[in-house]
Amino acid sequence: MNMQSPNPAFFSNKNSRVLGGLLVLCAVLFLLHLAIGAKALSISEIWLAISAFNSNNFDHMIVWNIRLPRALIAITVGASLAVAGAIMQGVTKNPLASPSILGLLSGAAFAIVVALGWFGIDSPLYTPWIAALGASGAAIMVALIAHAAPGGLTTHNLTLAGAAVSAFLAAIITLFQLSNEDDFDDLREWLSGSLAGNNLEVLSSIAPWICLSLLAALLLANKITLLAMGDETAKSLGVKTTRLKLQLMLCVIMLTACSVALVGPVGFIGLVIPHVSRFFVGADYRWVIPISALLGACFLLLVDTLARVVISPAEISTGIASAIIGAPIFVYLIKVKLG
Amino acid sequence: MNLTIANGKTSIIIGANGCGKSTLLKAIARVLLPASGAVVLDGQNIASINTKRVAQKLGLLPQGPSTPEGLTVKELVSQGRYPHQSFLRQWTSADEAAVYEAMQIADVVQFSELQIDGLSGGQRQRCWIAMVLAQQTDFILLDEPTTFLDLKVQVDLMRLLAELVQKNNRTLVMVLHDLNLAAAFADQLIMLKDGKIMYNGSVEKVFNAANIKSVFNLDVDIIIDPRSKKPVCLPHLSSASVRVLEPAL
Helix, strand or coil: CCCCCCCHHHHCCCHHHHHHHHHHHHHHHHHHHHHCCCCCCCHHHHHHHHHCCCCCCHHHHHHHHHHHHHHHHHHHHHHHHHHHHHHHHHHHCCCCCCCCCCCHHHHHHHHHHHHHHHHCCCCCCCHHHHHHHHHHHHHHHHHHHHHHCCCCCCHHHHHHHHHHHHHHHHHHHHHHHHHCCCCCHHHHHHHCCCCCCCCHHHHHHHHHHHHHHHHHHHHHHHHHHHHHCCHHHHHHCCCCHHHHHHHHHHHHHHHHHHHHHHHCCCCHHHHHHHHHHHHHHCCCHHHHHHHHHHHHHHHHHHHHHHHHHCCCCCCCCHHHHHHHHHHHHHHHHHHHHHC | CCCCCCCCCEEEEEECCCCCHHHHHHHHCCCCCCCCCCCEECCEEHHHCCHHHHHHHEEEECCCCCCCCCCEHHHHHHHHHHHHCCCCCCCCHHHHHHHHHHHHHCCCHHHCCCEHHHCCHHHHHHHHHHHHHHCCCCEEEEECCCCCCCHHHHHHHHHHHHHHHHHHCCEEEEECCCHHHHHHHCCEEEEEECCEEEEEECHHHHCCHHHHHHHHCCCEEEEECCCCCCEEEEECHHHHHHHHHHHHC
8 A cells, every 4th residue: 555645735724713713703802892881982992091091081990990800701701611511521422511501500609609698708719619619519419419320420310410400509599599688689690690790809819710720621622532532442542531530520610610709600601612612623622622712702702792782771691691692593503503 | 361462463352242352352451450460561561551651552442432523534533643642742744644544544534524423334433443553553452343334344344454464563452243254364263251261272273163152152063165264153043943933833
């Protein structure tokens, strides 16, 4: 057989163009998010506010105190939840896996509600860790229930157990809420997923953990593809599967917990964005992870912009808006893909 | 159990369902660790060798591997290069050459941009074999690579594997269900029963009616295929059907 070497185009990849396009889109949406709102600002004003901040200028205050934190939070949370969902879908080989379906979001939200309602803890220094505790607890509970079910840790059992745990915790949260209306007034908005009311300090205390987890996810991305090909294949290719799964689990819990601590449980992104990413770049996780991060960021920036303008001066909770806007997109994608 | 695999040959493990064929193969591949005893690779206990080093020596194609939806053939075959990469040594032209060569040998270059889940069973299996070939290991372990394939595709696949041993000097160890396919292609035939090696040797030596009766509890006649000069076993079908029919009469 003639072993000619491949021509240079054989290993070229069109995915880098998708990545570049998304970067540009993300930047545009970021600027739009800053410009659009109750008071419209021009791009040049935004640029001045960022480059030459003047504390007496009301517009500059809007940019720094309200819109910039909110836009940055939209980017970090969108990216975090999308990457968490992508990792979970790859590792469990389950297209339905996501922080919401497998109970992590409700677990994190439940822990924060309990910490606030019973112990009065609401410092942004602690909330990510409380959320992480809740997410881990829910994850362990889901795994134990699935393990005890006939067949063990199968895709079906995990999904069912996750749905059950989610529904159960959500019901308890609602009970808390109904029995204690006054205290829960502030929480109610947070529980429906809200990007409002956070400042740069809260974000900067949580951002390092998110950056660390996203970086880890990027570095482990090539191994996720191997895991998605089955444990035995991954092992025979030299992957230490147990250690890798623990590392990835830790990543997912940190990303979910930080997101919940920032904006409350926003469910749709972790489920849908990874699917949209694979629609564009296939199943190689070296691409799926960064593309998911960018798509998640773009999606939440867009949704949050719309959530603020559609019924302005009032605004829709971002969690609700993301489902209202995301669901039709998802259905459309399924339709395109199936035929 | 004591088993030595010959270098540069095809060793085939056969035995009844649940006798431990796959378990044995996985233990050799270091996917399962034996409760006692050891697998020795080039004089070293395989459990003590670095995981990636093992993967550079020894490739495994598990039974019915799962293909992630949306992965292209080229991407799948490229995964075989993982053991040769590290944080400092990312994708190189040597990796590209290895992937391309593996795809040529397994004859899947024409599918390179297609998604695995859209291919037929035989094509898919060839892609997986290309993935293991791209790993460039001396030893290749295959767990029932021909299951669920048409007879022609089975024969084509076995020919491809036999060529690997002859031309590329690889060592093949595989589990097979089809006794005649095993007899036709094995240099070393290993017959397993209840987790123990019953017979181990060349096809001429161990592939006979008495051994098959004791391992599979199956009455067979052995004839010699006039074309290939290899032994072929024919189960006693007529006597079996008579036994089933008698009570009805």
